[in-house]
Amino acid sequence: MRRKTKLIHGGIPFDPHTGAVSVPIYQVSTYKQDDIGVHKGYEYSRTGNPTRHALEQYIADLEEGARGFAFSSGMAAIHAVFSLLSAGDHIILTDDVYGGTYRIVTKVLNRLGIEATFADTTSLEETEKALRPNTKALFVETPTNPLLKVTDIAAAAVWAKSKQLLFIVDNTFSTPYWQTPLALGADIVLHSATKYIGGHSDVVAGLAVVKNDKLGEELHFVQNAIGGVLAPQDSWLLIRGLKTLGLRMEAHEENARAIVAYLSGQPTIQSIHYPGLPNHPQHELAKRQARGFGGIISFDVGSGEKASEVIGKLKYFTLAESLGAVESLISVPARMTHASIPKERRALLGITDGLIRISVGIEDSEDLLEDLEQSLN
Known part of the structure; x- marks a missing residue:
């Protein structure tokens, strides 16, 4: 399936219950259970919502990943991914990174015992210099904001794997239409979906896609525990926006x-x-x-x-x-x-x-x- 076709027919293209060609906005917080613990796949909308699930499946298909996640903002998505780390861990990040990413790393994560080094990730030599014994992740933004520097995703993926690092790529500027980092070796892809994916200045949202089911289970636990999920109306707006991406x-x-x-x-x-x-x-x-x-x-x-x-x-x-x-x-x-x-x-x-x-x-x-x-x- 070619990319423009996939944008129309990817994910869950219609409502399985009614056949509606636009997945409805399930404006609901809780769901009737047939018995204790027996339900139709949904219990509470923080944990899962049909409209949000349609969006999450959609972005997973577009990014060629195993599982997608929708958050209330791009920063909420970044925070959830960083929450996969633990106190004492160290991250290497692209030096020319979005100001909000710089802020959460230097003003919030540092208070939780997570260390960070900013490096010119366009150079593997410079990236290697930032490596520490406690380094657990490599976070790359490419192209960068605002200087449009480009990191070699495939080369960085090989290096990260050799060091047993979680490799995270912010794909906001390129979107899955132009660039698919998971296919190049990344473990997690992030988007500020407020930007090109929404595309109409009418929604604030964040998306993450993971390459395998194990990471999917770990990130879903974090998403459910922290709770910064995207609302059904906003999920529907992103689904609509993606059709014309x-x-x-x-x-x-x-x-x-x-x-x-x-x-x-x-x-x-x-x-x-x-x-x-x-x-x-x-x-x-x-x-x-x-x-x-x-x-x-x-x-x-x-x-x-x-x-x-x-x-x-x-x-x-x-x-x-x-x-x-x-x-x-x-x-x-x-x-x-x-x-x-x-x-x-x-x-x-x-x-x-x-x-x-x-x-x-x-x-x-x-x-x-x-x-x-x-x-x-």
Whole structure:
């Protein structure tokens, strides 16, 4: 089954009880039991809900995994996965990681006795340097937010397996339409489903998919114990959003390519970060391990003042947190999504005050290009 077909027919494509071609919203908290412990597969909606189950089966199929899990936010999904670890364990994480991931690792997990080291995972040599005797997991975000660095998933998987590490990949930017990390050797895939999977700026959610049943049992225990599950209405919104994921991802990328081509000819732009550029450090790797380059672009205009000036003149780019929606969104990571990262660390990573991130929408590309031109000039 090809990818666009799988987006329509994957998972549980209709309600098994009524034949409805859209799985209903089971807005229910508890379920009648025929006898003590005898039920129809559901007892309590924190443990399992038919609408959420349909979504979880759907994302498991798309990511080519054994079992999927839906959470109330991307951070809830990350927290649940990190809860598979124990006090005294150590994690290696990509250095250029989303600010919320950095925050939970350095401000929450550290209080629970879980240690972390941030490394440039685009280099196996640098990743190896971060290894400790108590290292239990490798967490990779690829492409990264906001500098679009790309880690070799297959190579990292081989290395992680040789060290007996749990290998976790945040696949938010690429989605399963462009990239399937489990097929490349990852153990767990994570998504902020608020972004491309939802795609319409109307739901906050997180997803996780595991490669085998053993991990599935462990993560389901954590999900049920902590309880940060996704509600039925939001689960239904994600199911609906996923139906058009292929069409949207192709449209996002088509517009992104046009904008990158325009920005490349502007002398005031100091740098552009996009895996689709031939001069991107991991361009060939991105071509090899993913089926597309995505719709996120970062570029540096030189200063925070210039960034504010550029953004202030735009008409079709909405200044907002988040990404992956049908409308084009624009942000300054240093003052928004990555403000929780200390300024010195941002400078070390290259997240400057003049760095602008665009989540390219699916508007007419000519309107977006004209808007950028009048703003930059």
